Structures are given as C-alpha cells and as structure tokens.
Amino acid sequence: MAxxxxxLNTADFQLLxxxxxxxxxxxxxxxxxxxxxxxxxxxxxxxxxxxxVFTQPTWSGRVVSVNRRDIMTARTNYDEVSITATNTAVxxxxxxxxxxxxxxxxxxxxxxxxxxxxDASGLYLLDAAAYRNLAxxxxxxxxxxxxTYGSLETYxxxxxxGQTFLLVSSNLNLSSSYTITxxxxxxxxxxxxxxxxxxxxxxxYQTLQQAGGGILTRQASxxxxxxxxxxxxxxxxxxxxxxxxxxxxxxxxxxxxTVTVTVASGRRIRISAKVACxxxxxxxxxxxxxxxxxxxxxxxEAVVQTTAITLVSIAVEVILTxxxxxxxxxxxMRRVAGTGNLTMRAVTGGFSGPAWLLxxxxxx
Amino acid sequence: MFRRxxxxxxxxxxxxxxxxxxxxxxxxxxxxxxxxxxxxxxxVRSFAVGEASSAIQATLPxxxxxxxxLIAIWGNPNGGTPTVSASxxxxxxxxxxxxxxxxxxxxxxxxxNPGGISLATFTGAGLVGFxxxxxxxxxxxxxxxxxxxxxxxxxxxxxxxxxxxxxTGNVVSTGDLAISAWIQACAGGTVTDTSxxxxxxxxxxxxxxxxSHMAAEYLPSPPVGSTLGPTLTSSVASTSAxxxxxxxxxxxxxxxxxxxxxx
Numbered sequence: 090m091a092x093x094x095x096x097l098n099t100a101d102f103q104l105l106x107x108x109x110x111x112x113x114x115x116x117x118x119x120x121x122x123x124x125x126x127x128x129x130x131x132x133x134x135x136x137x138x139x140x141x142v143f144t145q146p147t148w149s150g151r152v153v154s155v156n157r158r159d160i161m162t163a164r165t166n167y168d169e170v171s172i173t174a175t176n177t178a179v180x181x182x183x184x185x186x187x188x189x190x191x192x193x194x195x196x197x198x199x200x201x202x203x204x205x206x207x208d209a210s211g212l213y214l215l216d217a218a219a220y221r222n223l224a225x226x227x228x229x230x231x232x233x234x235x236x237t238y239g240s241l242e243t244y245x246x247x248x249x250x251g252q253t254f255l256l257v258s259s260n261l262n263l264s265s266s267y268t269i270t271x272x273x274x275x276x277x278x279x280x281x282x283x284x285x286x287x288x289x290x291x292x293x294y295q296t297l298q299q300a301g302g303g304i305l306t307r308q309a310s311x312x313x314x315x316x317x318x319x320x321x322x323x324x325x326x327x328x329x330x331x332x333x334x335x336x337x338x339x340x341x342x343x344x345x346x347t348v349t350v351t352v353a354s355g356r357r358i359r360i361s362a363k364v365a366c367x368x369x370x371x372x373x374x375x376x377x378x379x380x381x382x383x384x385x386x387x388x389x390e391a392v393v394q395t396t397a398i399t400l401v402s403i404a405v406e407v408i409l410t411x412x413x414x415x416x417x418x419x420x421x422m423r424r425v426a427g428t429g430n431l432t433m434r435a436v437t438g439g440f441s442g443p444a445w446l447l448x449x450x451x452x453x
Numbered sequence: 454m455f456r457r458x459x460x461x462x463x464x465x466x467x468x469x470x471x472x473x474x475x476x477x478x479x480x481x482x483x484x485x486x487x488x489x490x491x492x493x494x495x496x497v498r499s500f501a502v503g504e505a506s507s508a509i510q511a512t513l514p515x516x517x518x519x520x521x522x523l524i525a526i527w528g529n530p531n532g533g534t535p536t537v538s539a540s541x542x543x544x545x546x547x548x549x550x551x552x553x554x555x556x557x558x559x560x561x562x563x564x565x566n567p568g569g570i571s572l573a574t575f576t577g578a579g580l581v582g583f584x585x586x587x588x589x590x591x592x593x594x595x596x597x598x599x600x601x602x603x604x605x606x607x608x609x610x611x612x613x614x615x616x617x618x619x620x621t622g623n624v625v626s627t628g629d630l631a632i633s634a635w636i637q638a639c640a641g642g643t644v645t646d647t648s649x650x651x652x653x654x655x656x657x658x659x660x661x662x663x664x665s666h667m668a669a670e671y672l673p674s675p676p677v678g679s680t681l682g683p684t685l686t687s688s689v690a691s692t693s694a695x696x697x698x699x700x701x702x703x704x705x706x707x708x709x710x711x712x713x714x715x716x
Contacts, residue, residue, distance in 0.1 A: 092716040093479065102481065103715040133483070133708045138565065138598035140485045140520070140704060145478060151520065151565060151598065152483070169715070177519060177567060279716040281478050349506045349539060349576050382504060415508040415539075415576055 092276030095148050097250045100141065100174045106132040107167035129166055141174040146246070146274050146284070150176030180251030185269065188243060188288075189217030189257040218245035223258055225291070237291035239267065244285050248272050256290070267291055322450030325350035325358065326418075329445040336369070336430035340378070340423040343433055346446040347419040354413035359451050360386065361406035362420045364444040365434040368393040373427025377403040379446075380419050390425060400434050402442075408451075420446050481714060484705035485595045488630040488673055491521055493591035496658035496667050499577065500585045506538060509577040511588035519568030522596035522701070525575070526656070528587045528636025528667050530556040530693050533580025537561070540575045547602055550618075550695040552609035558636050558695035564598035587636060587667040589656040596630060597702040603629060606682065610694040618698040619682030624675050628703040631681055634669030635696025639689040649683035675700065 093102035110119040110128040118127035135141075139152045154173035161167075195204035195213040204213045225239035239256075248254070252269045267290035276282035326348035334344055343364060352358060366375050371394050378388040387407035394401060403422075424431050435444040494512040501507030511525045525544070529535035535557040536549070543563050550558045557579075563570070577586045604622035616635045624631070632655065644659045646668040657668035666687060675681050681698055 093481070093714065104710055104713040105715045106713055132713060133705060133710070135483045135710070136597075136599065136705065138704065139483050140595075142482050144480045276479070276716060282716050284479070347505060351539075351541075382501075415574055417504060417506050417576075 092279075092282050093143070093274075095143060095146060095274040097178055097180060097271055098150075098175055100143065100148055100150060100172075102172055104132075104135070104170045104172065105167060106130075106134060106170055107164075109166065134168070134170060135172055141172075148176075150174040150178075180270075181249055182251045183249075183253075185248045185252040185254035186245065187217040187255045187257065188220050188241065188245075190220065190223070190259055217257065218243055220288075223256075223261065225261065225263065237267075238289070239291045240287060240289045242285055242287050244283070246284065246286065248286055248288055254290075319453045321452050322353070322356065324447065325352070325450050326448040327445065329443045330435050331443045333432055333434055333436050335366075335432035337422070338424045338430060340376075340421050343420045343422060343444060346444060347417060348446055348448050349415060349417040350448050351415050352411050352413060352450075355410070355453055356413075356450050357408060357410050357452055359406060359408050359449045360418055360447070361404070361449075362444075362446045363402055363404045364420060364422060365400045365402040365442070366393055366422060366431050367395055367400050367434055368424070368427065368429035368431050369395065370427055370429025371395045373429045373431070374425045375401070375403060375431055376423050376425040377405050378421045378423075379405055379407055380421055381416060386418075393427075393429075393431065395429075418446065418448060420444075478711070479714070480709065480711045482707050482709050482711075484707045486707065487628055488596055488701070488703045489594045490655075490671070491518065491592040491594050493656055494589055496587050496589045496656055496661070498585065498587055498658075498661075498663075498665075504584050505533075505581045506576055506578040507584050509537070509575050509586040509588055511573045511575075511590035513571045513590050513592055515571065517566050517568055517570040517592050518594075520565055520594075522593045522598065522601070523563040523566050523570060523573070523590060524593065524632065525561040525563075525573050525588060525590045526634050526667065526669055527559045527561070527575065527577065528557065528665070528695070529577060529579050529585065530636050530638035530665050530695070531580050531583045531585050533578075533584070535577065535579035535584075535586075538576045538578040541573060543567075544573070544575075547699050548605050548607060548697040550607040550609060550697050552611070552693050552695040555693040556609070556636065556638060556695045558607075558634075558697060560632070560634065560697055560699055562601065562701075564596070564601055585665065587658065587665055589667065589669065591655060591669075593630065593701075595704050597704050601701050603700045603702050604680075605697060605699045606680070607695070607697045608635075609696075610691050612691060613694075614688070614690055615684050615686045616691070616694050616696045617682050617684045618696045620680045620698055620700060623679055624677045624681055624700050626702050627677055628674055628706075629677075630701045630703065631672040631675040631683075631698060632669060632701070633671075633681075633683045633685060633696065633698040634667070635685050635694055636665065636667045637687055637689075637691040637694040639664055639666060639687065639691050642689065645688040647686040647688075649685065652683055 108130045142149045152174045156171040158169040160169050220241040220243040223241040257264045271289040273287040328348050330345035373393045375393045376390045379386045389405035391403045499509035534554040544561045547560045604620040606620040608618040641664040652670040652672045655669040655671045
C-alpha cells in the first residue's frame with residue numbers, strides 16, 4: 090500500500106509507529122543516562138471504534154479493523170499498523186467537470202467541421218480535465234440487458250460518487266455522460282504525496298446473481314431464490330408445551346403458548362396452533378382460539394370425547410398482514426357446549442403430543 | 454492606476470490562497486473529544502392489561518446522530534418476575550438487576566448507532582394483570598464502541614429511602630462516564646429525588662403521581678483508582694428497589710497521526 094486509500098465508505102491506511110527521539114542537531118539518538126539505550130517514541134495505537142478524520146480530502150468514519158505487524162526483522166522498534174475505517178456516507182448528486190483525453194475539439198452545430206478560432210490560427214479545444222488508464226467494459230447479461238462499467242485515473246480533484254460527468258475519448262471514440270459510482274483517492278510520491286483519483290462509473294458493479302441474469306438458485310433444501318421474487322422470511326416465533334392444563338370451562342389462556350414477534354412492513358404472516366383436549370363428559374364441544382390481546386383472530390371448534398375414549402386434537406390457523414411492529418399472539422381454549430370440564434392434553438409420551446403455536450413470515 | 458494595482462494584488466492573493474489550499478497536505482487524526490451528553494428523553498410509561506409480554510418504549514426528543522451511543526434504562530417494580538425479554542437489533546444489555554420476583558431494572562446500550570433513532574421499542578414481560586414498565590433513553594457522544602463497559606455494580610432493597618449501587622471494580626480510565634440509576638416501588642404520589650454530591654440528574658419521573666419511580670444520575674470523568682458507589686435518595690421509602698451503576702470508557706483523545714502515515 091503506497092499511502093492512504095480513501096473511498097466513499099472505506100478508508101485503508103497504514104501507520105508506521107515507533108522510532109527514537111533524535112538530538113536537536115540530528116546528530117544521533119537521544120540516549121538514556123546510563124547509555125544503555127535510546128529514548129523510544131511512544132505513539133498511540135488506534136483501537137477498533139476510534140473515530141477517524143481525514144482532511145484533504147475530507148473523510149470521516151470509525152476504525153473497524155486494526156492489523157498490527159511486527160517488522161523487527163526489517164527495522165527494530167517499529168510497528169506497522171494497517172487500519173480500515175468505514176462510514177455510512179451516501180452518494181450525492183450534481184455534475185463533475187468534463188474529462189477528456191485532450192484530443193477533442195468543439196464541433197460546429199451541423200457537425201460539418203471543427204469550431205475555429207476567429208483568426209483561423211487554430212481550433213477551439215475542449216476545456217477538460219485529463220485522465221489516464223481509461224477502461225470501459227460493456228457486458229450482456231443472461232436476461233438480455235447490458236451493463237457498462239468503466240474506470241479511469243485523474244489528478245483532478247472534485248469528483249464524487251453520484252455525480253454525472255461527460256467523458257470524451259478520441260482514442261475510444263467515446264462522448265457520453267456517465268454517473269460516478271465510486272471515487273478512490275490514492276497517493277503517489279512522498280515529498281509531498283500527490284493524490285490521484287480512480288473514478289469508477291457506469292452501472293453499479295454486478296452481484297453474482299445479477300450477472301447470471303437473476304436465475305441463479307440455491308440448491309438442496311433451501312427454497313429457490315429468483316430476482317424480483319419475494320421470499321418467505323421463515324419462522325418468526327414458536328412455542329411448545331408438554332404439560333397438561335386444567336380443568337377449565339371458560340376461556341383460558343394455554344400457559345406457555347404465547348409468542349412475541351417483530352413483523353416487518355408489508356409482510357404476510359401465518360399463525361397456526363395445535364392443541365389436544367379431553368372432557369369429563371363425552372360429547373362436549375371445545376373452542377380453540379388464536380388471539381392478540383383480547384382480540385380473537387381465528388378459532389376452531391370440535392366435539393370432544395373423554396380421555397377414556399380418545400383425545401381430540403384441534404388445529405387452527407390464520408393469515409394476517411399486521412402492522413410493522415412487535416406483536417404478541419397467544420392461544421386460548423374454552424368449552425362452548427356441554428356440561429363437562431375440559432383438560433388440555435400435552436403430556437410428553439401421551440397420545441396427544443405437545444401443544445404448539447407457530448408464527449411464520451410467508452411473504453407479501 | 455490604483456484600481457489596476459489593487460486588482461493585480463487581489464488576483465495574486467486569490468491565486469496564493471488557491472495554491473496553498475491545493476498544496477495543503479493530507480492529515481489524519483484519530484480519536485475525539487470528551488464524553489458529552491447529547492440529549493435525553495423523558496421517562497415513558499408502557500402499560501399493558503392482560504398481557505404477560507408487551508411492547509415497551511423509550512424515546513429521544515430528536516432523532517439520534519450516527520456514531521453516538523444510546524443508553525436505554527428500563528424498570529418494572531410490579532411483580533410477576535419482570536424482565537426485558539427482547540430488544541431491537543444493535544442493543545446490548547449491560548446490567549440486569551432483579552429484586553426477587555418483584556422488580557427488574559436494566560440498562561442497555563446501542564454503541565455507534567446508525568442514526569435516526571428517536572424511538573426504541575423493546576419487549577417487556579411481567580405480571581399479566583399489571584405489566585407496567587418505565588423506560589428512558591439518552592444519547593452520548595464520544596463513548597468507546599468496543600469493550601465499552603469498564604465496570605458496573607448493582608443493588609437492591611426492600612425498604613429504606615436510599616440505594617447505593619457500587620461498582621465491583623475500580624474506575625480505571627480517565628474521562629469515563631458513570632451513570633447510576635434505579636427504580637423503586639413505593640407508596641403512590643410524587644417524590645423528591647436527591648442527587649449524590651457531584652452528580653447531575655439525567656432523568657426522573659418524580660412529579661408523576663405513581664408508585665413506580667425511576668431516576669438516573671450521571672458523572673463525567675469519575676475519579677480513577679477506586680470503586681464508585683453513589684447513594685441515590687428518594688423522599689419516599691421503597692417497598693422494592695433495584696438499581697445499577699455503570700462506568701463507560703471514552704474514545705481516545707484526538708491525536709494527530711499524520712506524521713505516522715506510511716506512503
């Protein structure tokens with residue numbers, strides 16, 4: 090790395106920490122009183138999380154990576170520290186100065202020729218910034234669309250991600266406007282270091298899936314992923330109980346069957362539950378409900394037998410598009426007909442199996 | 454003639470300024486100033502009837518600034534083994550202090566927050582018939598975002614007018630930030646909170662006629678080399694109380710590292 094490298098959201102740079110105090114006249118090192126050694130410079134070693142501020146160019150962020158390297162085999166008492174810092178700055182807008190390879194001229198409106206100086210001594214030249222190492226790649230994707238990605242280097246400051254600029258290249262026969270996707274500031278030389286800017290422009294750099302035309306799929310048990318197709322978010326919450334509860338007749342919350350979930354904006358969820366029960370009197374009817382607070386969202390009823398005969402499992406589910414927020418769902422049960430007392434059955438090893446409540450994100 | 458000379462001088466000065474600016478070298482500094490309170494929100498009550506678990510909220514007057522640290526303080530002294538059962542992404546629980554099954558007091562932090570946060574919605578579990586929480590949020594600049602919690606301590610009580618949550622370890626670094634806070638269940642009504650000497654009130658709900666009182670104090674640059682145990686005082690006796698003191702490290706002071714840049 091030859092000096093700091095600054096981009097819109099990252100800054101990579103190295104520090105060479107350490108060294109010795111020198112005598113004022115530069116004739117040697119400042120020695121300890123007993124001459125057993127020299128005074129060492131004690132520099133601060135940046136820590137992860139430290140704020141970082143650059144000037145010329147302006148950049149600020151926080152340290153996210155610190156890599157210390159012992160370079161004792163090359164120089165004693167020095168510590169090479171490589172640092173990466175990031176920020177969350179967003180690309181702006183506006184226009185950047187014209188970039189030209191210098192071989193272009195103003196043309197007459199009817200394109201019949203070049204625009205000459207009044208005394209015919211020469212031609213009007215485009216007033217533009219110079220660049221080098223221009224490369225423009227146009228590629229066609231599997232879905233038929235084309236993507237343009239280009240880069241160049243310039244010594245002219247003032248370009249920033251989000252700007253549009255006119256690029257003129259007589260060598261490549263280009264005269265088009267592009268949007269800058271990133272500007273990397275690097276330095277060359279050391280006395281003083283001179284910044285140069287690598288400008289990336291055109292379409293955003295493609296992801297692997299985009300390059301594949303959006304038809305790349307994830308294999309095995311995971312669902313197929315396709316560009317533009319909303320995927321389910323999966324399980325948001327699940328609760329299970331393995332102990333019986335009751336007896337009861339009035340509406341009673343099933344202990345442990347409560348789930349609190351965070352639902353994102355515009356998402357559709359499915360809430361499902363399964364609870365088994367029996368009654369002290371065969372032929373009673375039980376009602377299983379899914380509720381949010383005191384609001385019943387869905388219910389299902391079934392005729393219940395006694396434990397001696399058989400258990401009845403009741404399943405209920407509901408599809409919702411709730412508000413983007415935290416929601417708490419629960420399961421309750423009651424007797425709606427008959428004279429017996431209900432018992433919720435979920436004992437491990439029994440005939441019913443566990444009772445459960447499941448909340449899933451199923452898409453939009 | 455004079456105008457022409459003045460114009461030439463002006464052009465020369467502007468050119469010199471432009472040249473100086475263009476030739477100004479790259480500089481880099483690491484670190485920032487001392488910890489500072491940016492803003493704090495009032496104590497918010499979140500209450501749910503018949504819910505064992507419900508959304509609890511804390512607010513800031515103005516949306517947070519990216520890079521600062523947010524501190525959320527939660528308390529529930531109403532029984533039912535209360536606890537903060539879920540948080541939004543990015544939040545870290547620094548301390549949780551139960552007083553038996555009656556009271557829960559917790560402090561959470563969001564280091565290096567992305568900005569734009571004026572509302573934090575957590576989930577609080579508690580007594581089904583009276584799941585009532587108090588919450589407050591504050592925003593701090595220049596708090597370290599890695600290995601932030603230097604030390605902490607907790608305390609509980611079932612009687613008395615005071616609570617003294619004392620840190621288990623010494624304050625080590627200069628420029629730290631100490632926050633000490635508590636919640637008490639007491640006879641209903643307003644209370645008068647008294648700040649420990651040298652500390653500054655961060656938030657309280659002393660003027661709220663309630664049996665759940667929360668108060669928080671803060672102390673920038675607490676003395677190093679010893680533990681920290683401020684005594685928090687209320688004018689009304691507690692029937693249950695829980696509180697904590699936390700000490701947060703500051704980022705390093707601003708240091709010009711330009712001379713160390715490697716080219």
